Amino acid sequence: xxxxxxxxxxxxxxxxxxxxxxxxxxxxxxxxxxxxxxxxxxxxxxxxxxxxxxxxxxxxxxxxxxxxxxxxxxxxxxxxxxxxxxxxxxxxxxxxxxxxxxxxxxxxxxxxxxxxxxxxxxxxxxxxxxxxxxxxxxxxxxxxxxxxxxxxxxxxxxxxxxxxxxxxxxxxxxxxxxxxxxxxxxxxxxxxxxxxxxxxxxxxxxxxxxxxxxxxxxxxxxxxxxxxxxxxxxxxxxxxxxxxxxxxxxxxxxxxxxxxxxxxxxxxxxxxxxxxxxxxxxxxxxxxxxxxxxxxxxxxxxxxxxxxxxxxxxxxxxxxxxxxxxxxxxxxxxxxxxxxxxxxxxxxxxxxxxxxxxxxxxxxxxxxxxxxxxxxxxxxxxxx
Numbered sequence: 253x254x255x256x257x258x259x260x261x262x263x264x265x266x267x268x269x270x271x272x273x274x275x276x277x278x279x280x281x282x283x284x285x286x287x288x289x290x291x292x293x294x295x296x297x298x299x300x301x302x303x304x305x306x307x308x309x310x311x312x313x314x315x316x317x318x319x320x321x322x323x324x325x326x327x328x329x330x331x332x333x334x335x336x337x338x339x340x341x342x343x344x345x346x347x348x349x350x351x352x353x354x355x356x357x358x359x360x361x362x363x364x365x366x367x368x369x370x371x372x373x374x375x376x377x378x379x380x381x382x383x384x385x386x387x388x389x390x391x392x393x394x395x396x397x398x399x400x401x402x403x404x405x406x407x408x409x410x411x412x413x414x415x416x417x418x419x420x421x422x423x424x425x426x427x428x429x430x431x432x433x434x435x436x437x438x439x440x441x442x443x444x445x446x447x448x449x450x451x452x453x454x455x456x457x458x459x460x461x462x463x464x465x466x467x468x469x470x471x472x473x474x475x476x477x478x479x480x481x482x483x484x485x486x487x488x489x490x491x492x493x494x495x496x497x498x499x500x501x502x503x504x505x506x507x508x509x510x511x512x513x514x515x516x517x518x519x520x521x522x523x524x525x526x527x528x529x530x531x532x533x534x535x536x537x538x539x540x541x542x543x544x545x546x547x548x549x550x551x552x553x554x555x556x557x558x559x560x561x562x563x564x565x566x567x568x569x570x571x572x573x574x575x576x577x578x579x580x581x582x583x584x585x586x587x588x589x590x591x592x593x594x595x596x597x598x599x600x601x602x603x604x605x606x607x608x609x610x611x612x613x614x615x616x617x618x619x620x621x622x623x624x625x626x627x628x629x630x631x632x633x634x635x636x
Contacts, residue, residue, distance in 0.1 A: 255295045258302075258316065262291060265325035279357040281395055283326065286334060286354055289394025290324075301388055305402040306340055308387045309348040318343045324352065330463075332361040333368075337405060349405040350387065358396035364484070369401040371483030375453050382449045383480040406479055409467035412442060414504055416533055417545055420557035421506025426464065436561075438476060442468060443503070444568050445478040450502060451576035454495040457485040459502035493597040493606065499569060500609040505562045507611065509533045514610055519559045526550055566612050566620055570594065591621055 266283050281289070294302040299316050306314045321341045328335040336352040353369070355362040372386040385404035391397045410427040422439040425432050434442070446466055450456060459465055469477045487494070507517035510529045518525075527546050534542035552558065573593060577586035598614040600606040608614065 255298065258295050258299050258319070259291065261319055262294075262322045262324065264291075265323065267326065279359065281357060281398060283334075285394050286392070286398075289392030289398060290336075290352060290354055290400055292394070293390050293392045293400055301390055301402070305350055305387045306348050308385070309340075309350045309404070310346055312345055315342075318345070327351075329356075332356055332364050338402075349407055351384075351403045351405040352400060353403060354392065354400045355398040358398055362391075362397070362399040365399040365401065368482055368484060369399070369403075371486045372403070374486060374488075375456070375480070375483055379452050382452050382478070383483070406467055406469075406481075409469045409477075409479060411464040412466055412468045412478075413462050413464065414439075416506050416509045416530075416549075417538065418548075420549065420552040420561055421509075423468075425468075425470075434470070436557075438470065438474070440561075440564055440568075441474075441476050442478065443565060444572070445476060446503070447499070447568050447572035448575065449478060449480055450499050451572045453480070453483075454492070455486045455488050455490065456480075456483060457487050457498050459484075459498070461502065461504060491596070492593040493600045496569075496573070496593060496597040497600075497606045497609070499572075500612055503565060503569070505558075505565055505611055507558045507562050510558075511610060516610060516613055516616075517558070517562060521553070523550060526553055562611060566616065567624065569612065570617075570620055570624055587625065591625070594621060 264287050266287065294305075302322075303314050303316055306316075319340060320343055322338060323341075324336050324338045326334060327337045332355065334354045334356055336354065338350050338352055340348045340350075342348075353365060355365040366389060369386050369389040372383060375383050376385055384406060387402040387404070389399065389401040392400045410425045410430060412423050413426045414421060415424040415433065418433050419436050419439075422436055423434045423442050425434065445468075446461065449466070450459065465480060465482050466478050467481055468479075471477065487498075490498075505517075510521070510526065510533070511517050527543075527550060530546040530549055531542045534545050538545055570590065574586050574590040577589050580586075581589070594617055597606070598617055601608045601614055
């Protein structure tokens with residue numbers, strides 16, 4: 253199809269509907285420059301990248317002649333990437349959606365973006381159920397060139413981040429026009445699903461729950477479906493104990509906001525210390541509301557809510573390891589291997605080869621393994 257005719261069918265919405273995460277670096281391309289480069293990439297060779305992307309977005313054959321309109325909207329600006337939502341409308345057939353991830357600048361941001369696409373391809377080949385489907389990757393001919401890749405657009409999914417402000421810490425649906433706090437029960441289910449994904453991808457590193465690495469869909473029956481949207485780093489040769497170290501680093505509890513990051517959470521913290529730390533955490537976002545919110549959280553702390561959340565997350569890490577192994581070996585063997593891996597992690601910490609996790613110290617791991625060892629006698633997952 254003639255590139256000029258295709259160009260007349262593309263409509264760009266340059267108003268971001270979600271926030272920027274960082275100040276603009278000097279080398280960052282302007283949005284008009286980005287639009288120019290991405291459009292040239294999509295339309296090169298008679299629209300080859302656009303056609304192949306649309307073909308992967310739906311099973312029906314794609315005919316660009318039937319394309320009536322392609323709307324591309326700036327959805328979100330991140331530290332290293334801009335995220336665009338593309339919607340293609342055809343004369344006949346379904347509307348197709350896909351995402352466009354564009355590096356904000358040449359150099360480091362562009363390298364990170366190409367690595368992200370390559371890592372997503374690796375994870376998707378291993379287990380497609382838990383991550384967004386990567387489509388195509390290319391270089392937009394603008395400036396020194398920036399990496400662009402197309403990806404599955406998860407329309408029904410919303411970014412999830414963990415927030416300390418309510419109910420002892422719960423997940424927040426962090427999406428423009430749809431923000432809401434989830435219940436403690438639903439938040440725990442989300443943590444369990446995140447752990448399951450991290451166990452399914454043991455090579456995954458540098459996971460950041462607070463940066464939107466996971467998106468979720470909350471169903472009417474209370475079930476939550478999660479997907480991983482980015483894969484900043486992989487370590488394909490690391491032993492299991494290093495995976496467990498990465499797993500623990502990728503999780504955060506409400507008590508983590510009140511800790512010094514070095515020592516276990518003080519479960520007998522005084523009221524003055526608790527309120528001082530909690531108000532400091534809440535002040536920047538909630539301003540004058542911070543003291544009242546801190547008092548509310550103090551009552552939950554007194555009732556053991558913070559400690560309970562931490563205990564649940566500890567158990568879920570052990571259970572998640574076990575459940576991931578149950579898919580390949582009998583339950584009793586899976587529990588033995590779970591114990592072996594966590595013991596190897598403890599040995600690595602005690603020898604100084606790995607740093608200790610402040611919220612799950614080795615002594616507590618040993619105690620929890622003993623408490624949960626009866627799962628090895630079961631023939632099904634402990635969550636079933």
